[in-house]
């Protein structure tokens with residue numbers, strides 16, 4: 011059995027548009043962080059009503075490297091996905107905290123650390139099964 015840290019579901023909204031330039035595009039979710047600690051997480055992600063779960067690395071926090079984000083953001087880089095997700099629903103099952111959110115001295119350090127995070131995340135996810143079934147938040151209301 012796997013115990014997930016949190017299960018978040020939200021519609022993808024526009025962030026600041028920096029992700030592509032950094033080399034790690036992210037889906038910014040319109041969902042509260044629901045008490046999750048700020049940090050970087052290994053996560054399973056499901057896009058829309060796809061039956062499969064994809065490997066992802068999630069970031070929760072105010073992107074302190076940039077100093078201009080005033081709210082807590084929930085965003086995820088989905089490892090094997092390239093394309094436009096705006097307006098789609100994405101679910102995240104957070105499985106492990108990799109590290110704390112960090113204010114890096116420069117963007118180059120953020121980029122190299124993010125690349126390391128993805129490797130750690132991939133290794134973790136290889137040992138932790140994705141959710142056994144597709145579920146949405148609305149399921150729990152039934």
Ligand SMILES: Cc1cc2nc3c(=O)[nH]c(=O)nc-3n(C[C@H](O)[C@H](O)[C@H](O)COP(=O)(O)O)c2cc1C
Pocket residue numbers: 024025026027028029030032034036038050067068069072073074075076085086087110111112113114120124127128
């Ligand atoms: C795996 C991962 C780790 C991240 N770690 C940090 C971090 O430690 N510090 C930080 O300021 N931002 C971090 N971020 C957030 C990036 O700053 C953010 O994704 C980027 O600025 C793009 O944001 P945008 O979608 O609003 O353009 C991380 C993002 C990812 C995907």
